[in-house]
Amino acid sequence: MSSYPRIEIREGLVSIIAPDLSKYIVGNRPEPAHAPVFYNPRMEVNRSLSIAIVNGYISYTGKVGITICEPLSGTGIRAVRYAREVNGISRVIANDISEKAYELIRLNIDRNGLNDIINVHRDDANNLLLRAAREGGCDVVDIDPFGSPQPFIENSLRAIKDQGLLCVTATDVGVLSGKYPIKCVRRYGALPQKFPYRFEVGIRILISLIARYALSMDYGIQPLASFLDGHYYRVCALILKDRSYALETLKNLGYAYYRSGTLRRGFIPGYPIPSITRYRLAGPLWIGNLWDAEFLVNYFMRNIRDYFSSRAKEIGMLITDESLGPNIPYALTTEVGKDLGRELPINDIINVIRGLGYQAVRSHFHIKGFRTNADLLRIREIIMGK
Ligand SMILES: C[S@@+](CC[C@H](N)C(=O)[O-])C[C@H]1O[C@@H](n2cnc3c(N)ncnc32)[C@H](O)[C@@H]1O
Numbered sequence: 001m002s003s004y005p006r007i008e009i010r011e012g013l014v015s016i017i018a019p020d021l022s023k024y025i026v027g028n029r030p031e032p033a034h035a036p037v038f039y040n041p042r043m044e045v046n047r048s049l050s051i052a053i054v055n056g057y058i059s060y061t062g063k064v065g066i067t068i069c070e071p072l073s074g075t076g077i078r079a080v081r082y083a084r085e086v087n088g089i090s091r092v093i094a095n096d097i098s099e100k101a102y103e104l105i106r107l108n109i110d111r112n113g114l115n116d117i118i119n120v121h122r123d124d125a126n127n128l129l130l131r132a133a134r135e136g137g138c139d140v141v142d143i144d145p146f147g148s149p150q151p152f153i154e155n156s157l158r159a160i161k162d163q164g165l166l167c168v169t170a171t172d173v174g175v176l177s178g179k180y181p182i183k184c185v186r187r188y189g190a191l192p193q194k195f196p197y198r199f200e201v202g203i204r205i206l207i208s209l210i211a212r213y214a215l216s217m218d219y220g221i222q223p224l225a226s227f228l229d230g231h232y233y234r235v236c237a238l239i240l241k242d243r244s245y246a247l248e249t250l251k252n253l254g255y256a257y258y259r260s261g262t263l264r265r266g267f268i269p270g271y272p273i274p275s276i277t278r279y280r281l282a283g284p285l286w287i288g289n290l291w292d293a294e295f296l297v298n299y300f301m302r303n304i305r306d307y308f309s310s311r312a313k314e315i316g317m318l319i320t321d322e323s324l325g326p327n328i329p330y331a332l333t334t335e336v337g338k339d340l341g342r343e344l345p346i347n348d349i350i351n352v353i354r355g356l357g358y359q360a361v362r363s364h365f366h367i368k369g370f371r372t373n374a375d376l377l378r379i380r381e382i383i384m385g386k
Pocket of ligand 1: 037038039040043047071072073074075076077078095096097098101123124125126144145146
């Protein structure tokens with residue numbers, strides 16, 4: 001067994017051994033990517049919400065005895081949590097290409113007495129996914145890389161069963177949300193824009209990548225839950241292996257626009273070519289719903305556990321409320337409060353809009369973000385007392 005500083009970590013209902021991050025400081029912060037095996041305590045939010053989403057998925061679909069494949073396992077904490085915290089799970093496949101990670105995953109499975117449920121491999125993730133596909137496929141595939149998930153999407157779609165759930169993390173939020181547009185074009189085949197709602201553009205480009213891979217195989221997708229949490233996006237989507245769903249999915253691809261003069265924003269259908277091209281556009285991207293509101297309200301929220309962190313609970317509540325709002329990109333309070341000379345509290349703006357009979361909900365994408373179907377220029381005029 002390799003030797004490096006380690007500590008015991010308790011997260012969810014499990015306890016694991018992980019590298020001692022206090023020994024891997026860069027600047028004045030621990031840097032998980034510098035440790036011999038990757039472990040990021042901040043990703044508890046991602047892991048806890050994934051447990052709630054998978055438990056919700058099980059009751060939503062009525063499946064029993066599901067299998068989960070996690071090809072990029074690091075310490076194995078996610079695989080161990082799935083095995084311990086998902087109801088009626090029959091098998092988890094854990095894997096990592098690194099020898100040190102493989103050793104640690106085995107240790108953590110042993111510590112938690114989960115040898116009967118978790119199979120562990122040391123392989124390249126794409127090989128593992130192709131093997132899983134050959135062996136009949138999995139109900140859930142969870143891709144949690146450091147950086148972009150792009151290299152693993154195509155084989156994940158092969159490894160997943162019909163009506164399976166594909167969960168994907170992307171930590172290249174800067175690329176997807178317009179900081180490095182050409183990199184985004186290269187990696188995701190889509191152009192981002194620095195619109196005020198650029199963080200929503202980013203997640204929609206990520207979903208469109210999954211959708212476009214799925215379409216090439218005659219599959220469709222349906223996002224159940226999507227969110228941004230600081231440095232990463234997370235998307236969980238049903239994969240529907242039927243051509244009729246592929247045709248539906250095609251209708252949900254298009255472009256996003258924004259006009260600073262009128263504050264108008266929205267989507268233009270049409271893929272690969274937009275149906276009109278008057279505006280500066282971002283895309284191609286996903287223009288359908290980012291969430292399945294029924295799934296979030298009736299299945300996901302019931303599976304949020306008391307022991308999850310307060311941040312995980314907060315994001316769970318925010319996206320559930322947001323899923324009930326209109327499918328129009330979020331706006332910023334600074335857009336409607338511009339020229340006022342002071343910061344307007346977001347709840348005041350939401351109340352003004354609701355008082356006029358329009359929908360308005362907070363957006364988890366931005367501290368000053370809200371989603372509304374009102375004419376934002378009109379709202380700005382009302383706020384300015386015109
Ligand atoms: C971000 S970490 C995984 C974190 C883990 N899922 C968690 O929740 O803590 C990504 C892992 O992928 C592994 N990895 C990178 N490229 C890989 C590949 N091609 N095949 C398999 N594992 C790979 C790395 O060794 C690293 O442990």
